[in-house]
Amino acid sequence: MSGQTRLVWKLSGAVVLAGAAVWFIAARYGHFRRGGEGGAQVWFYDQQKKRLYAAARDTVPPDGQGVRAVVVAFRGEENETAKRRVAYLETYGVPLKEALERAKAARASGKVLKEPPPSRGSELFQTNNLAKRVDEAEWHVAGSPEGRQVVSEWRAWRAADGREPVVCVP
Numbered sequence: 001m002s003g004q005t006r007l008v009w010k011l012s013g014a015v016v017l018a019g020a021a022v023w024f025i026a027a028r029y030g031h032f033r034r035g036g037e038g039g040a041q042v043w044f045y046d047q048q049k050k051r052l053y054a055a056a057r058d059t060v061p062p063d064g065q066g067v068r069a070v071v072v073a074f075r076g077e078e079n080e081t082a083k084r085r086v087a088y089l090e091t092y093g094v095p096l097k098e099a100l101e102r103a104k105a106a107r108a109s110g111k112v113l114k115e116p117p118p119s120r121g122s123e124l125f126q127t128n129n130l131a132k133r134v135d136e137a138e139w140h141v142a143g144s145p146e147g148r149q150v151v152s153e154w155r156a157w158r159a160a161d162g163r164e165p166v167v168c169v170p
Contacts (some may be wrong), residue, residue: 041170044133045069045089052086053168060092067091072154073167084168086134087154090142097155121168 019168041058052069061068068090077083092100096118103117118124124134130139131150140147 007160017072035092043069043071043086043168043170045086047089058067058104059141060097062091062097070151070154071168073155074159074163074170075166076163078168085154085165085166087167088131088150091132091139096124096128099124 014072037071041051041054042057043053044059044061044063045052045068046065047067048065052071053066055063055066070087071084073080073084074110079156090130099118101115119130126143127141129142131142131147132139136150140150142148142151154165
């Protein structure tokens with residue numbers, strides 16, 4: 001085989017490898033964009049069936065009968081299904097839900113929003129973020145005194161040996 005033929009084979013191999021690398025990176029990047037924050041999931045709670053299920057992190061509650069659930073377990077028991085406990089449930093009022101769904105749709109279509117999505121510190125979020133305990137009927141504005149108690153009381157829970165609870169993810 002001549003030196004020129006060898007060079008052509010090496011260059012062809014390098015081009016094929018570079019093309020495969022570009023394809024692999026593009027495929028991974030596309031998966032990341034489609035996966036909703038890298039495929040991250042959070043817990044939701046079906047209030048009718050009284051069961052937990054996992055949903056994409058960017059799912060906006062309420063999602064049918066489902067509302068977001070903050071699930072905790074004592075440190076070291078996070079992977080034991082029977083040891084998990086719902087700390088509280090969270091849902092959004094109509095104005096916040098609509099604003100977040102508009103932002104999600106714009107992000108999915110690649111469009112730019114005219115107004116930025118509401119942040120957790122915004123008034124819209126503060127007045128339309130609702131929380132309750134699993135066994136309660138009434139929702140509380142999360143920023144109200146009752147709502148703040150619902151959202152924070154799990155932090156005081158302790159196991160018999162003093163271990164603190166930690167938030168569990170699906």
